[in-house]
Amino acid sequence: MNNILRCGAIVMVGMLAMGAAQAQSGGIQGRWKVRSITSTTFSLDGKEKLKGPFAETPGEMYLTFAARSYVVEESGKRTTYAMRKSGTGYVLTRKAEEGAITIRLSRIRRTGNALRFTSTRYDAPRRERYVVQWVCEAAPGTEKPRAGLQGTRWQLVEIAYSDDKVVKPSENDVMTLEFLAEGRVGGRAAINRFTGGCTIGADRSLRFGPIASTRAAVPEGSIADTYLRELGTATSYLLRDGMLYLQLPLDTGVMKFRKLTQ
Known part of the structure; x- marks a missing residue:
């Protein structure tokens, strides 16, 4: 069974x-x-x-x-x-x-x-x-496509890959994502700041890019490079129970974010 x-x-x-x-x-x-x-x-x-x-x-x-x-x-x-x-x-x-x-x-x-x-x-x-x-x-708790993204800020919790590998930032290694005015995003990758374009479809499809970032040297062990690389490949999103999930291409993994209130 x-x-x-x-x-x-x-x-x-x-x-x-x-x-x-x-x-x-x-x-x-x-x-x-x-x-x-x-x-x-x-x-x-x-x-x-x-x-x-x-x-x-x-x-x-x-x-x-x-x-x-x-x-x-x-x-x-x-x-x-x-x-x-x-x-x-x-x-x-x-x-x-x-x-x-x-x-x-x-x-x-x-x-x-x-x-x-x-x-x-x-x-x-x-x-x-x-x-x-x-x-x-x-099921309740699923927001409609495109609802609640503009003006929201998120912090990366983890990147979970389909081969069971999980990448998590340390407590001081902060990765954020903010949806600004229509078509723009910004955020933080460790000590660097980034900004870029964003296209969101009614079918929950999503595309970032190009993304520009400052180039300060990040602390050893930071996942900043991985974060920016994977963010640039995301293909779709899902909002559920106060969390944001970004799907990576070809079902290779999911980026999980928690919502920031300030």
Whole structure:
């Protein structure tokens, strides 16, 4: 059942992926809470039902869709997946200890604040096919695209990469980001100041640049160079629960910021 659940988590991500096509018209952007999962195991060729259907009601499981990023949250763990379009559906992939995981998404349907979709995962060694039906509802706490950015200031908490590497500034190594007048940003990278352009799309897409910074020598161990480099590559954003998340390209990582009130 753990395999089914993991498959489902990926699927959730995929569901959002699938929703990418619908998102431009107000489809499934945002954060979703999983209300129920119904899983069935078939033989690999699909001719024989081996187990199920089994219905589950997960605890705290969420899926977040922002532009081209897909994040699954379960039991305090955040996982990002890569997604590509395939025919009329989407394919989700992620590297795991047991090998690459591939999940296909289909039958996505949104009605008001409810979202339903189906995920399918194939397990060749076991000669089994896992089919999961998901029922989700819109989760509170997600701001609308572009809302609340202009005039806000943020401080970097960490940069979490998809290979589980996490980079955090020390207490005295402060990295900030401020959204100024329309199309401009500024901030601090350790003892240096920077400014630059910023383009924000209605689909939560985001582009910085060019970014200009002062060139004072930073203390040994500072992550200032890494911060500015990754900031310049960010592709999308998400506002949730007072935090700002910037997605790095190709699902390679996420920059997490906390909001500054002064």
